[in-house]
Amino acid sequence: MLSLSLNGRPVTLDVPASVSLLQALRGPGGLSGPRFGCGNEQCGSCMVLVDGLPRHACTLPVEAVAGRAVTTVEGLGTPDAPHPLQAAFLAEQAGQCGYCLSGILVSAAALLRRDPDPDEAAIRAALEPHLCRCGSHNRIIRAVQRAAQEARA
Amino acid sequence: MSGFGAALPPADGKPKLPGSLHANRRLSQWLGFSADGRVTIAPGKVELGQGILTTLSQIAADELDVDFARIEVTPAATPDSPDEAVTSGSLSTQDSGGALRHACAAARAIFIEVVAQRTGIPPERIAIVDGTFIGPAGAIGSYWELADQALLETEARPDVQPKAAAARRIAGTSVPRIDLPDKVFGAARFVHDLRLPGMLHARVVRPPARQARLLALRDGALPAGARAVRDGSFLVALAPTEWAAEAAALQLAGWAEWSAEDTLPEAGDLTAWLREAAGRGERSEVIRRGEVVPAAASLRRSFHRPYIAHASVAPSCAVACWQGDTVEVWSHSQGPYNLRADIAKALKTAPDKVLVRHREGAGCYGHNGADDVALDAVLAARAVPGTPVRVLWSRAEELGWSPFSSAMLVDIEATTDAGGRLVGWRSHIVSNGHSSRPGRDPVPTLLAAGMLAEPFPVKPSINPPLAAGGGAPRNGVPLYTIPHLEIDTTRLLEMPIRTSALRGLGATLNVWSIEAMMDELAAAARVDPLDYRLQHLDDARAVAVLQRVAVMCGWRERQKRDGWGLGLGFARYKNTGGYAAVAAEIEARERVFCRRLWIAGDVGEVVNPDGVANQYEGGAIHGTSVALLERVAFDRRRVTSDSWETYPILRFSDVPKVAVELIDRPELPFLGAGEASMAPTIAAIGAAITDALGIRPRALPFTPEQLASAT
Ligand code: FES
Ligand code: FES
Numbered sequence: 001m002l003s004l005s006l007n008g009r010p011v012t013l014d015v016p017a018s019v020s021l022l023q024a025l026r027g028p029g030g031l032s033g034p035r036f037g038c039g040n041e042q043c044g045s046c047m048v049l050v051d052g053l054p055r056h057a058c059t060l061p062v063e064a065v066a067g068r069a070v071t072t073v074e075g076l077g078t079p080d081a082p083h084p085l086q087a088a089f090l091a092e093q094a095g096q097c098g099y100c101l102s103g104i105l106v107s108a109a110a111l112l113r114r115d116p117d118p119d120e121a122a123i124r125a126a127l128e129p130h131l132c133r134c135g136s137h138n139r140i141i142r143a144v145q146r147a148a149q150e151a152r153a
Numbered sequence: 154m155s156g157f158g159a160a161l162p163p164a165d166g167k168p169k170l171p172g173s174l175h176a177n178r179r180l181s182q183w184l185g186f187s188a189d190g191r192v193t194i195a196p197g198k199v200e201l202g203q204g205i206l207t208t209l210s211q212i213a214a215d216e217l218d219v220d221f222a223r224i225e226v227t228p229a230a231t232p233d234s235p236d237e238a239v240t241s242g243s244l245s246t247q248d249s250g251g252a253l254r255h256a257c258a259a260a261r262a263i264f265i266e267v268v269a270q271r272t273g274i275p276p277e278r279i280a281i282v283d284g285t286f287i288g289p290a291g292a293i294g295s296y297w298e299l300a301d302q303a304l305l306e307t308e309a310r311p312d313v314q315p316k317a318a319a320a321r322r323i324a325g326t327s328v329p330r331i332d333l334p335d336k337v338f339g340a341a342r343f344v345h346d347l348r349l350p351g352m353l354h355a356r357v358v359r360p361p362a363r364q365a366r367l368l369a370l371r372d373g374a375l376p377a378g379a380r381a382v383r384d385g386s387f388l389v390a391l392a393p394t395e396w397a398a399e400a401a402a403l404q405l406a407g408w409a410e411w412s413a414e415d416t417l418p419e420a421g422d423l424t425a426w427l428r429e430a431a432g433r434g435e436r437s438e439v440i441r442r443g444e445v446v447p448a449a450a451s452l453r454r455s456f457h458r459p460y461i462a463h464a465s466v467a468p469s470c471a472v473a474c475w476q477g478d479t480v481e482v483w484s485h486s487q488g489p490y491n492l493r494a495d496i497a498k499a500l501k502t503a504p505d506k507v508l509v510r511h512r513e514g515a516g517c518y519g520h521n522g523a524d525d526v527a528l529d530a531v532l533a534a535r536a537v538p539g540t541p542v543r544v545l546w547s548r549a550e551e552l553g554w555s556p557f558s559s560a561m562l563v564d565i566e567a568t569t570d571a572g573g574r575l576v577g578w579r580s581h582i583v584s585n586g587h588s589s590r591p592g593r594d595p596v597p598t599l600l601a602a603g604m605l606a607e608p609f610p611v612k613p614s615i616n617p618p619l620a621a622g623g624g625a626p627r628n629g630v631p632l633y634t635i636p637h638l639e640i641d642t643t644r645l646l647e648m649p650i651r652t653s654a655l656r657g658l659g660a661t662l663n664v665w666s667i668e669a670m671m672d673e674l675a676a677a678a679r680v681d682p683l684d685y686r687l688q689h690l691d692d693a694r695a696v697a698v699l700q701r702v703a704v705m706c707g708w709r710e711r712q713k714r715d716g717w718g719l720g721l722g723f724a725r726y727k728n729t730g731g732y733a734a735v736a737a738e739i740e741a742r743e744r745v746f747c748r749r750l751w752i753a754g755d756v757g758e759v760v761n762p763d764g765v766a767n768q769y770e771g772g773a774i775h776g777t778s779v780a781l782l783e784r785v786a787f788d789r790r791r792v793t794s795d796s797w798e799t800y801p802i803l804r805f806s807d808v809p810k811v812a813v814e815l816i817d818r819p820e821l822p823f824l825g826a827g828e829a830s831m832a833p834t835i836a837a838i839g840a841a842i843t844d845a846l847g848i849r850p851r852a853l854p855f856t857p858e859q860l861a862s863a864t
Contacts, residue, residue, distance in 0.1 A: 015396075016396070019396045020396070023394070023395045023396050026395070027394055027395060027396075031339070032339055032340060032341040032342075032343075032345075032346040033338075033339025034339075035343075035345065035467065036345070036467070036468070036545065037466050037467060037468070037548070038548040038796070038797055039547065039548060040548065040796065040797070042548075042796065042797035042798060043466060043548075043797055045466060045467070072339065073337075073338065073339035074338065074339045077338070078338060079334060079338055082337075082338075086337045086338060089333075089337050090329065090333060090334060090337055093327075093329060093330060093333065093763055093767065095330075095333055095336055095337070096202040096203065096204070096516055096767060096768075096771055097201070097202025097336075097466075097513070097514075097515045097516035097517075098202065098332070098333060098335075098336025098337070098342075099202075099336075099343065099465075099466050099467045099514075099515035099516065100466050100515075101336050101337055102336075102339045105337065124805045124806050124808075125805075125806070127805040128804055128805050128806050130804075130805065131466050131797065131802060131804065132466065132805075133464055133465055133466045133515070133516050133518075133775070133802060134202055134516040134771045134775075135770055135771030135772070135773065135774030135775055135808075136767070136771065137774065137805055137808040138770065138808065138810060138811055139767070139770075141805075
């Protein structure tokens with residue numbers, strides 16, 4: 001039994017301590033946002049925030065987040081109350097298949113919290129751990145810029 | 154032969170209906186109205202991340218005169234969806250869009266007729282506003298009040314007229330993607346997210362070598378709740394959780410004893426192997442046109458590309474569940490009916506014992522592991538009737554065991570007259586086939602079918618017919634005006650590495666090789682590369698995209714900068730599909746970086762401009778990745794580039810800025826966008842490298858090692 005704060009709510013997950021955070025979140029956690037892509041910290045599909053910092057959930061043992069705050073894309077916002085990034089990604093139609101987006105959105109959220117006015121190079125650097133095979137990169141960069149602008153306005 | 158799209162003429166003697174409607178003529182297969190004001194459309198084409206469901210919804214909303222928001226799409230599933238074969242070849246808007254447009258126009262006409270009969274108002278005086286029928290005195294009913302599915306239990310009439318281009322309101326606009334909100338909020342939309350009650354997880358144990366056989370499996374205790382399922386050399390671990398399935402698969406791998414042999418060619422000399430295997434291959438004619446013209450000069454060159462991988466960000470996944478002798482499968486296959494056919498063959502059962510339901514996967518750029526993993530799930534689930542089983546491939550399986558796009562070689566000889574103008578073109582394209590898609594051969598082509606206790610033979614892949622764009626020779630015939638053409642292709646009859654369709658098929662090599670020849674011939678003739686192309690084009694739409702891209706990138710005003718290069722690439726996909734002219738700007742440092750791309754496109758009628766721009770840009774970034782980075786590596790036994798480290802693709806820091814402009818031709822047929830930009834992008838990058846470094850690359854990818862051997 002392992003307790004943590006998941007998207008702002010206390011939860012207790014019944015999983016062996018060595019299981020990856022990703023499998024714990026997708027299994028007993030019941031979430032779909034964090035996605036499996038490689039299991040090896042090479043694609044960013046599984047990215048979540050642990051105490052506000054992006055972490056690869058695929059290799060992080062769930063015991064490492066005991067008592068900490070985990071935020072996934074589901075915790076950023078909802079269709080009724082979207083995070084500025086989620087609204088901007090829709091406005092820019094930033095995505096094709098969208099499989100990469102959950103991870104990219106949480107990394108972008110961490111970036112904007114750290115740097116509310118990132119330049120393009122900073123956005124590219126923050127998203128470097130993420131693969132997008134569909135070629136949505138430029139739209140994604142524009143969406144992050146738009147969200148930053150709107151948050152500052 | 155089913156599945157190669159609508160390019161083949163109808164042979165059934167029935168009145169011609171557009172696209173897939175011809176073979177699926179009943180209107181109720183395509184659409185329905187419900188009393189609560191919704192319209193359901195049921196295309197047989199599937200969402201691959203390309204936005205097709207949005208495009209088709211636009212077409213339907215427009216033709217029926219209902220609000221876009223009323224349209225709902227039923228995911229394709231056997232046996233009820235129209236059989237639209239495979240979602241491929243950039244044919245979906247043609248096949249399915251053409252069908253839906255006509256089907257909706259036919260349905261609209263039926264409803265108007267019924268309303269006219271009931272009210273006595275002549276049909277031409279009835280208008281439709283958001284699904285409500287309006288007569289001279291006001292509303293007189295709606296689709297939903299009439300919502301009578303029996304009205305649609307009829308074949309589409311061939312004589313209905315869809316709206317004129319000018320009357321369309323929704324098609325032609327950039328309606329936002331209907332699937333994107335789910336993806337931005339992390340909703341359970343992918344097949345990977347399917348959670349059925351009691352579902353078990355499974356992981357496949359892969360052999361250490363291609364064609365290896367499982368000789369023995371030692372006994373041992375698996376974790377509680379886990380079990381092994383084996384059929385011949387197909388071995389899979391089942392468990393209630395993902396982690397238990399992974400642990401069990403790891404244990405099984407340790408207990409398995411395989412026969413393993415060297416079956417793959419020497420990777421170091423792939424071109425030599427292609428030439429040698431071509432000697433045993435099947436040579437055929439692609440085109441013979443015109444008479445030999447005396448020439449003043451000739452240029453002979455060879456071009457090569459390695460195997461390339463699909464490299465989708467998500468590993469393939471499927472869920473299957475048996476009930477009695479019937480199995481239900483949830484899959485991100487491109488062709489539910491074709492997959493059904495091959496699963497049935499592998500199981501030696503009737504197709505109607507297999508139900509295939511489409512669920513979205515991550516971006517799909519051709520025939521990847523989606524179909525293979527579906528059979529894996531069917532075989533795994535057979536051991537636990539009534540229990541759903543989810544199989545998820547690992548990254549290593551996805552990059553190491555999916556079908557690949559074949560390595561290729563092309564020899565070209567171009568001849569010119571005294572003025573440097575092209576008079577002759579001879580070429581020979583060598584490759585494995587570019588399709589081993591399921592559903593088309595008496596033998597199933599799914600990976601596990603060749604591993605069963607009673608294995609099916611693995612046949613070398615084939616090429617789609619030339620009329621459907623061909624496979625290896627796709628875009629191998631220059632669109633340029635050349636008096637004499639003599640083009641052959643050789644399909645290899647041995648297949649050490651399983652090959653199939655990947656975005657562009659043979660075009661990835663053919664377009665670049667033709668464009669590289671054009672650049673070298675232009676240089677010899679001392680003509681600007683743009684002008685040289687224009688001198689050899691009599692297709693006004695081709696000329697238009699080239700001129701547009703030249704303006705976009707400032708071609709005429711370009712300045713030479715040290716270490717930087719600008720290059721052009723052009724193709725009309727399949728010579729019958731979408732046009733793309735691309736200009737690439739590269740910077741040559743320790744390696745080549747593509748910094749900017751300009752693309753001018755023409756896909757005929759544009760149903761969703763933002764969607765087409767997204768496809769053109771995505772294809773171009775894909776092309777950049779293929780041009781600069783991608784090569785499948787292997788030793789004599791197995792594919793070794795099975796991680797993102799060993800099979801790198803373009804990352805954020807390397808992605809070029811892209812500008813796309815589309816020439817809209819609303820009165821002309823849709824041509825499809827998904828594959829148009831990739832090959833010309835590769836060509837443009839190749840040309841830009843020549844511009845920057847003065848060398849002419851002859852082999853993909855354009856890595857420092859390969860460029861070092863270019864002259
Ligand atoms: S799944 Fe975690 S980085 Fe790829
Ligand atoms: S949108 Fe498909 S991988 Fe990014």
